[in-house]
Amino acid sequence: MNMITNHMPTEELQALDAAHHMHPFTDANGLAKKGARIITQGKGVWLTDSRGEKIIDGMAGLWCVNIGYGRPELAEVAARQMNELAYYNTFFQTSHVPAIALAAKLAELAPGDLNHVFFAGSGSEANDTNIRLVRRYWQVKDMPEKRVIIARTNGYHGSTMGGGSLGGMSPIHAHGGKIDGIVHIGQPDWWSEGGDMTPEEFGLMRARELEEKILELGVDKVAAFIGEPIQGAGGVIIPPSTYWPEIQRIVDKYGILLIADEVITGFGRTGNWFGSQTFGIRPHIMTIAKGLSSGYQPIGGSIISDEVFNVVAEGGELYHGYTYSGHPVAAAVALENLRIIEEEGIIDHVRNVAHPYLKERWDALTDHPLVGEAKLVGLMGSIALTPNKATRAKFASEAGTVGFRCRERCFANNLIMRHVGDRMIIAPPLVIKPEEIDILITRARKSLDECYAGLKEDGLLKSA
Numbered sequence: 001m002n003m004i005t006n007h008m009p010t011e012e013l014q015a016l017d018a019a020h021h022m023h024p025f026t027d028a029n030g031l032a033k034k035g036a037r038i039i040t041q042g043k044g045v046w047l048t049d050s051r052g053e054k055i056i057d058g059m060a061g062l063w064c065v066n067i068g069y070g071r072p073e074l075a076e077v078a079a080r081q082m083n084e085l086a087y088y089n090t091f092f093q094t095s096h097v098p099a100i101a102l103a104a105k106l107a108e109l110a111p112g113d114l115n116h117v118f119f120a121g122s123g124s125e126a127n128d129t130n131i132r133l134v135r136r137y138w139q140v141k142d143m144p145e146k147r148v149i150i151a152r153t154n155g156y157h158g159s160t161m162g163g164g165s166l167g168g169m170s171p172i173h174a175h176g177g178k179i180d181g182i183v184h185i186g187q188p189d190w191w192s193e194g195g196d197m198t199p200e201e202f203g204l205m206r207a208r209e210l211e212e213k214i215l216e217l218g219v220d221k222v223a224a225f226i227g228e229p230i231q232g233a234g235g236v237i238i239p240p241s242t243y244w245p246e247i248q249r250i251v252d253k254y255g256i257l258l259i260a261d262e263v264i265t266g267f268g269r270t271g272n273w274f275g276s277q278t279f280g281i282r283p284h285i286m287t288i289a290k291g292l293s294s295g296y297q298p299i300g301g302s303i304i305s306d307e308v309f310n311v312v313a314e315g316g317e318l319y320h321g322y323t324y325s326g327h328p329v330a331a332a333v334a335l336e337n338l339r340i341i342e343e344e345g346i347i348d349h350v351r352n353v354a355h356p357y358l359k360e361r362w363d364a365l366t367d368h369p370l371v372g373e374a375k376l377v378g379l380m381g382s383i384a385l386t387p388n389k390a391t392r393a394k395f396a397s398e399a400g401t402v403g404f405r406c407r408e409r410c411f412a413n414n415l416i417m418r419h420v421g422d423r424m425i426i427a428p429p430l431v432i433k434p435e436e437i438d439i440l441i442t443r444a445r446k447s448l449d450e451c452y453a454g455l456k457e458d459g460l461l462k463s464a
Contacts, residue, residue, distance in 0.1 A: 042069025058426040064295035068429040081332040099326030116309040119326035123263035123289030124158025126300040134224040140315035156233035185209040188239035203240030224257035229275030232264035235420035236382035244279040267291030270378035271351040297330035380427040393463035406451040415443035
């Protein structure tokens with residue numbers, strides 16, 4: 001078996017990459033000039049690039065490698081499943097063991113009456129499923145005009161036409177438009193938008209925008225509300241404590257469906273199996289992906305409540321599905337991933353070891369002149385960069401200028417920490433150890449220092 005460890009020189013790989021490989025969310029010409037960083041290996045929380053540099057992955061891939069890289073068990077399970085049944089579909093009244101076993105396991109792990117799973121290939125696809133599910137639900141209940149879904153500005157639900165429309169990212173909408181029947185309300189981002197209110201007052205105000213929107217559109221028109229327990233791609237926006245209880249009160253009062261997008265917050269990230277448990281949310285549908293297989297195989301899905309399932313089932317055939325819904329190899333790998341999370345006590349490790357230690361080290365970053373706030377739930381955190389902590393000021397430069405410069409310093413220092421605008425965000429593998437947290441923080445501090453020095457030198461430490 002040929003492992004591609006003996007590869008061509010980095011420059012040749014970069015040239016081939018630029019010539020033929022179109023990257024997601026990337027300025028192709030900008031990347032071609034610079035050359036992609038070629039990642040060749042992963043072990044635990046560490047990546048190796050084609051030049052032999054060791055990088056600490058503060059983003060768990062794309063929020064997904066929860067159990068860390070290089071677990072041979074998942075490779076063995078995949079090989080075994082490929083030899084036994086590499087593929088079969090779940091259309092036409094057939095099923096197979098991995099999909100059955102995984103659906104049953106997810107029903108056991110999910111809170112409340114979330115007992116049914118519709119599989120997809122990704123979180124984006126699962127959110128496309130959710131649009132159809134909630135609209136179908138109201139059709140079967142003889143209320144077809146209930147089809148509007150309310151979501152949030154700066155929320156992220158994928159980049160397919162459906163998922164991208166649900167998300168509140170205007171650059172995504174600008175590239176190809178959005179589907180009808182989706183409206184957005186404000187996000188619970190106190191740091192940037194809270195003004196003189198306390199976080200608690202602001203959380204209530206933002207939640208009550210949902211009630212105002214329902215009343216403005218008419219209860220007879222609104223099908224569902226969708227939100228991430230913590231906005232991930234929006235910058236790890238952790239809502240004030242008042243926010244989710246008020247959202248829950250409103251959806252209960254008006255009898256609309258609640259979709260919790262747990263693509264990032266699921267499978268241990270927040271210190272519980274699901275973010276809904278961390279925030280006391282009772283969703284009718286939960287979107288899952290990423291940590292479901294720790295990224296070892298592409299798989300996503302919707303975990304659906306008894307109520308929604310039973311109504312949709314009454315309506316006869318559901319005209320929806322994907323070639324790879326419940327793909328046997330992906331399902332087998334996901335099951336083994338869940339076994340590892342459970343049997344190795346990885347969620348306990350997050351709660352009792354990694355989170356408390358990272359929180360102590362993360363909070364301490366607020367003594368840095370650039371850092372205005374540091375927030376962390378479980379193992380997802382953000383820091384807000386600011387030229388003036390007292391006023392929570394934005395930089396005079398275009399949003400994201402400073403964040404990008406900081407991210408570039410992180411990358412140069414072999415730390416993967418992302419920026420969203422002028423917020424820096426992390427979500428390391430859940431298996432990170434205290435000594436690795438020390439390395440992550442040391443590299444983060446060094447990068448912040450270098451970023452600060454560069455901003456000073458270039459006269460960019462100005463408030464808007």
